[in-house]
Amino acid sequence: MKKQDFFTSVYDVVRQIPPGRVTSYVAIARFLGSGKSARMVGWAMNASFAVDPPVPAQRVVNASGMLSGKFHFGPGDEMKNLLEAEGVKVENDQVCEFSQVFWNPAELLEEI
DNA sequence: ACTTTGACTATAA
């Protein structure tokens, strides 16, 4: 596995998020080795619209389980709609039972 | 090379 850009690494991790689960920016950042670069994860998501294959950026929320990026997906509650379609309950722009649907990137090492 | 920026987080008021 050759060295990849920070963005690419972020996308790679986000694509591993199982359906119906979510993760936080900081979790991804920490998995990449930079626990404080959560902002970079968000920035990477900002460019994820043109990435191929597409990344399920709707599964990435902030540390509180809030859909901080819902305004970047499109008009209205598209992000919420996508999450609910996968079984993630969302209310008031926030993931319900966040700690239960939270997915830790470290599970990649356990082959899930 | 320098400055600005950003879908963050933590703390403080």
Next chain:
DNA sequence: GTTATAGCCAAAG
């Protein structure tokens, strides 16, 4: 709950 501030890091201009 909010707003403000600081810390943090990497990409973009």
